[in-house]
Amino acid sequence: MASGLPPAMDRPHFIGIGGAGMSGIAKILAQRGARVAGSDAKDSATAEALRALGATVHLGHAAGHLADDTTAVVISSAIRPDNPELARAAELGVPVVHRSDALAALMDGTRPIAVAGTHGKTTTTSMLAVSLAALGRDPSYAIGGDLDIPGSNALHGTGEIFVAEADESDRSFHKYAPEVAVVLNVELDHHANYASLEEIHESFETFAARIVPGGTLVISADHEGARELTRRLAAKGLPGVTVRTYGEAADADVHVTSIVPQGLRSEVTVHIDGAELTFDVSVPGRHYALNAVAALTAAVALGVPAEEMAPAIAAYTGVKRRLQLKGEAAGVQVIDSYAHHPSEMTADLEAIRGAVAAEARLLVLFQPHLFSRTQELGKEMGQALGLADASVVLDIYPAREDPIPGVTSTLIIDAARAAGAEVTALADRSAAASVLAGMARPGDLVLTMGAGDVTELGPEILDHLSK
Template sequence: MKVPVPDVVPPAAELGRVHFVGIGGAGLSGIARIMLARGVPVSGSDGVDSSTLAALRALGATVHHGHAADHVGAADTVVVSTAVQEDNPEVVEARRLGLRLLPRSAALRSVMFGRRVVAVAGTHGKTTTTSLLTVALQTAGADPTYAIGGDLAATGVNAADGSGDLFVAEADESDGAFLHYAPFAAIVTNVDADHLDTWGTPEAYAAAFDDFVATLDPDGFLVVVADDPGAAALGRRHAAGGRRVITVSARSDAAVDLGPAALDGVRLWSPGEHYRADALAALAAGLELGLERDALLRGLASYTGTKRRMEPKGEAGGVRVYDSYAHHPTEIVGDLESARALAGEGRLLVAFQPHLVSRTRIFGAAMGEALGAADEVVLLDVYLAREPADPEVTGRLVADAVPLPPEAVHYVPDLDDVAAVLAARARPGDLVLTLGAGSITRVGPEVLALLEAGGADG
């Protein structure tokens, strides 16, 4: 559901007792973690029990598995996930009681007060770039507060309340949340049309990034990755208007402020041009904030990944398994580039679960084309989120667009059947990559279990 952002968002300390409906999600759990660290009384509920809920309970939150009106308790403020429906009993109860309702973006804004915010936006690479910047700043002694859309491998958490004056935040454009943070500075990794269920047209989507940059502090700065045409054009427009713009490129040192030479001698956690671009953007922001270059570079070199971003899940039977969140054609291209480099002489087997009916309708053919960089592909049906099913839009639409021989493309709509298909096809030396923003993340461990039991022999 969509909860409007109020005209005035109070600081977290003025929200009273805060109840989160959907507290287990990546966005709300991080905000709850920061509030708990600051002594704000927190409760919440989620439809799925998880290690995230257990961790929040250990930090002092009262967290319920399942939704019920009495879970609201003595809350003064209720924060609602976009995944929650209008008839959720806790939302209904909060409205009956006349409580303050906040969306995720407003709750995040409430914990930003008093900090210099660096917001990381873009269609792709937000989580990785936010993570890289966080680790680089930590290594350089800045100790920022951070809120990321995935768990840092080094810390195992997606958010923490730092002692420094900086706040590094992943700024999501999918529902317009990034328009409400008023950051000091920003990174924009790319502007590549997506979330057209919200924005309607590519032009409106691009215009939202102009609106985002317009919210920056006049004394702040903007970092853009010049390799992306949309981000480069955004940077040119705002530089012409007097904004301090720093440009980076993973392709060339010419005509940019930081190019690939800036990372000479730095071994990054994953291969791929887009990861180098993310690291350069983080380096540029750190330098502009006044941190020492060598310390920032040490931080970038020490970064060990983020959950669900080319995350190694393990190895069994000579087969390595990775999992990643890619769900847009451009992201698929980038992750397959990295996976191909990691696979070396081995084959690359990819299982992809399309995410959102609207995205699959618009980009399904391009998704299939991007998957052609694999040796074999397993296509699942569309993961339904926020939208009803459409019998005309299924994973078959993507499968039919994969430019590989028919015997190398397998349409396996049921998630429960995918691991067995992958384990039967994989051979020693191969790399298996599961891709998608939905439930496919559970498949990697299942593949490993089957391989350990000899499933690759089938």
Template sequence: MSLVKLIDPVPAGELGKVHFIGIGGAGMSGIARILLKRGVAVSGSDARGSGLLAELRELGATVHIGHAASHLKDADTVVVSTAIRDSNPELGEALRRGLRVIPRAAALAAVMAGRTGVAIAGTHGKTTTTSMLTVALQKAGADPSYCVGGQLVTTGLGADEGGGEVFVAEADESDGSFLMLAPDIAVVTNVEADHLDNYGDPQAVHDGFTRFTDRVGRILVVCADDPGADALAAVGRARGLKVLRYGEAEDADYRVTEVSPRGLGVTFQVEGPGIGRREVNLSVPGRHNALNATAALAVAVELGVPVDEVGEGLASFTGTKRRFEAKGEAGGVAVFDSYAHHPTELAADLTAARDVVASFSGEAGRVIAVFQPHLYSRTRFFADEFGAALGLADEAIVLDVYGAREDPEPGVSGALVARKVRLPAEHVVYAPDREQVPALVAGRARPGDIVLTMGAGDVTELGPRIVAELSAG
């Protein structure tokens, strides 16, 4: 899908009866949940059932499995997922009837209106940072509303209506729709080339984030360690925003030092304006999560939360589903699952995995990466970079491409990535048959190893099956 046409946001109170096409998606179901809790009539459809759909039904939504024009009934507004194609019969009917049709981001902007909006943007880390900030604010009693592109381990939810004034939201740049948001406070964790099927080239990605900065009302928080994000600091200042920079850079406003792995967590020091020097302990691993937590801390402090309470909230954060999520252990082998689908994300998670395995097994433990490339276009753009990232593992098993919304491309498959992996050939396997993967992993893993399944597709289903295969062995 090309970059969305930007429209003026409509206040939630003016949406009328709302119908969601693709209501089962993480972002779509979250907005539907919030509208239901506000008393708005909600209906929707999705290709297949899920636990999320059952929860929405319990809250009062009318949910259909499958798509048909008749499902719209007396809807006033239709919200469309980016995964929906122009041929969808419900979309066609909505356009024929002249109904208000808006993308997910416009619906998110509608439910954020009237609150103190905090939007977390960035090529990577936005789901975890949004989740960390949400949990820290909840722990401090701020009771924020939130909408995250994943599910919090603490609540099992990706979105909910809170009683406080703050609304925390993940801002998705993939199709440019984050430009529909107008937050009071924004975080940009990093800016790198991605979604080039939509943007065309890296400069267009940077231009999109610059335009996002124009939408911010008061405070901009950027990572000083990332050149793309840090370049926005000058843009923000020119717009009259308060700009805060965080990271390990010596001149960062919130400076991170002494990052130390600690089992499945990490400990670090942070110095910042008005907070002095503080130790922060996290229950999630990785240097990248120390940076994510620091961004959340900076925002929470700006919102007036005492820093000690922020630290306690961050310490209580136990993760987001599909972000280095533990799936089980058998035969001395621990299995984790990650949504990582960009080379930088793979590298961050595999580096964290090495820290974790070193903490538990020393030099004896190894990291086995099971990677499913996501999208043919992304695989074509980043095959070399994926290969380099997977070289951080000891063993790499590469599945075929999960095409999602894209049609296959000649010559683009998991084999293209497998050929680029910088490991000896005997430590790399191309596995086009997903059913063979659990046995492949069990045959290679040994006590003390970590297995990490990675990708934005259905590779997540393999974690429990790998644990079962290890148990059977």
């Protein structure tokens, strides 16, 4: 595969270098020999991992962080126009590159697999990366979350395959030209950028049209949004592209005939290309099992034998923040979940329910993510929390958004209570760990849930429980 640096990327500066997507690209460039620099709002283990690779990471944002010999400034859609480093780039005439363009350039000369979908992308991309590595294929990969240690979200491999998480939130996945594209599901989300489900479908159609001739679209046969996309693409035509569906639906090309829960894992049986294969998935839940089948189907589309790929999938044991066990204290397990969309919340809560003893209570500490998402999906989030025995809901984590008048966690709490759920509002985040620890009894399971900084509270809960 090509290992040289993309044009003008030998001395890049990343604004927000500690972010999940940005840090991965920075890591691959550093491993390819670029002199990487960047800035982030606060220090982190990810920033330290980049420093270990020789990158310069500044804390805070200031015009002076930008070196005079910088060849490109890399940004994400979260960077505001008034960022001082962005203004300095304009003064110096330094090209500004969106992270998706940088990632697309890194994929040149490889055989890319781009994994898309409203949810499940990180897990499926991780399964592909870990499984292909276990087979000795040494893929390059860029994932939206760490596999285990900080900085493990990306790698410059020596193999020909490049596995990338393809983000639909800002339409940046339109920049990629994959040999294999995976679409896990299609749902309305990212309300700041999409006004309707129709716009979401149009965006995924554009993504599918980017598949190179001779390539393959791997798409769910179970999810209605994905089936609708398949119908639309069939009507318009995808010249030179093979479409392979997967799932439990009877008409799926790769047909899942059984998913058998076995504690915190599953045994999956599929019919693929005339053969029956049974393999283990080392994480709980039907949705993770189906993600594994999507990974299997994608790898086979690139020529990896199914009978080799299926057992290799067992090498995947989870990714940070995707039902990650943080520890156990006083007989209480604490697990962390990145779920922030109602479908993800429901899937993770059902997975945990199916993996623990019937008498175990499930307690959830939920932090809503984004005002726009809460405004549109707050009711559904509240209904999802009905799957827990009791929940504590924090204030909305704003991320890149400004507040929207009238949009608060109350939208979720009211919906949850209307559905008969036991829910407590908690505005004081600093008190959350002690509150959850006080609620828990031996045998219970506590789930921290959300895409914001709620993930930091798991160790604090364990600390309170151990006292």
